[in-house]
Amino acid sequence: MNDDDLDPMSVEGLDARLVNVETILPDLFDMYELRAAGGPYYWETLPHDQAVKLWDELGKFVAWLDGRYLTNLADPSYRLPDCWYRHPIAVEELTALMVAHRAAYDTRSAKASSALVDWHHRALWPTLDSLKIRAGLAGCRDRSEHREPHAGPTAFIVSDEYLRHVDMNTSP
Structure with missing residues (x-):
């Protein structure tokens, strides 16, 4: 029955x-x-206590990722330097990778699916490639000390000039 x-x-x-x-x-x-605007993984809007919790989760995820994958790769250029958390691009991409991992390995779903393969091929490897190329980690990986990411030109701000340009180019 x-x-x-x-x-x-x-x-x-x-x-x-x-x-x-x-x-x-x-x-x-x-x-x-x-949830607050931006969700529970949007660093800019998290209250202090939630940010502390997310940093803890992210640190544990990165430690797991390093031990499970990164230390086992033949190419050492994929390794994260000890100061990865000081690189904003790395923090954002690793947070996204952690969230995708959590969703793929969600234990509430007992149905067989391609979610685990998708996580590896659509999240893990592209994220590692992106970090290697874009996050500014190479300078820290090749040295024993942290190097601030390249600052480049002045950061964009919404200025009066920008607002005038938008107004002139969107007026009917």
């Missing part, structure tokens, strides 16, 4: 219905939970 054969009003039927509700309830809370 399976759950479909149970009388929904019997004790066994009610118990089975309760188990189903308890199974889907966490997913419903996740879907409808009110």
